[in-house]
Amino acid sequence: MKNGLLAASRVLSAISTLALWLAGTGLVVMTVLVAYQVYMRYVVNASPSWTEGASIMIMSWFIFLGAAVGVREKFHMGFDVLLYVMPPVAKPWLRSISDIAIFAFAFGMVWYGSELAIRGASVRIPVIGLPQTFTYLPIVVSGVLICLFVLERMALRLAGEPVDADSVEPTVNEA
Numbered sequence: 001m002k003n004g005l006l007a008a009s010r011v012l013s014a015i016s017t018l019a020l021w022l023a024g025t026g027l028v029v030m031t032v033l034v035a036y037q038v039y040m041r042y043v044v045n046a047s048p049s050w051t052e053g054a055s056i057m058i059m060s061w062f063i064f065l066g067a068a069v070g071v072r073e074k075f076h077m078g079f080d081v082l083l084y085v086m087p088p089v090a091k092p093w094l095r096s097i098s099d100i101a102i103f104a105f106a107f108g109m110v111w112y113g114s115e116l117a118i119r120g121a122s123v124r125i126p127v128i129g130l131p132q133t134f135t136y137l138p139i140v141v142s143g144v145l146i147c148l149f150v151l152e153r154m155a156l157r158l159a160g161e162p163v164d165a166d167s168v169e170p171t172v173n174e175a
Helices: 002-044 050-072 091-122 133-158
Strands: none
Touching: 002 050, 002 133, 050 133, 091 133
16 A cells, blocks of 8 residues: 555656646746737837736746645645644644645635636636636646645655655754
């Protein structure tokens, strides 16, 4: 069973890396689009209407994908402050409670984001021409990824893998 978990973890690591690359690429593309829009507006005096809508949509994708990667890499959402005062035995419990809260939030993202995406399927974004579903799809995709990443961490923790060992253990400096 542990081998299956570790294999699944490698697959999720590859998905996380892909999401991070997509987010980084989206950031670069958005930056180029905004620069193009500024050039066209102030130099050519003919600003294209689609660049702002496309930039905002790309931005929502890289923000939500980056948030999902941040959850997997433990850079996003958590009860870190309480780790300073908890005894070492209680820390895995606190991390598990944090994971459950994150999973519940991500599940809400999937549930309600899906409702928004379905409702927006028949509405078109005027300047881009895409269905409004594309506005809400990053919420759903990110929610699914966060759910998978949190389930991975909880399963590995239950299997006895040191998922919390790579996190910096807070220490109280004694005078």
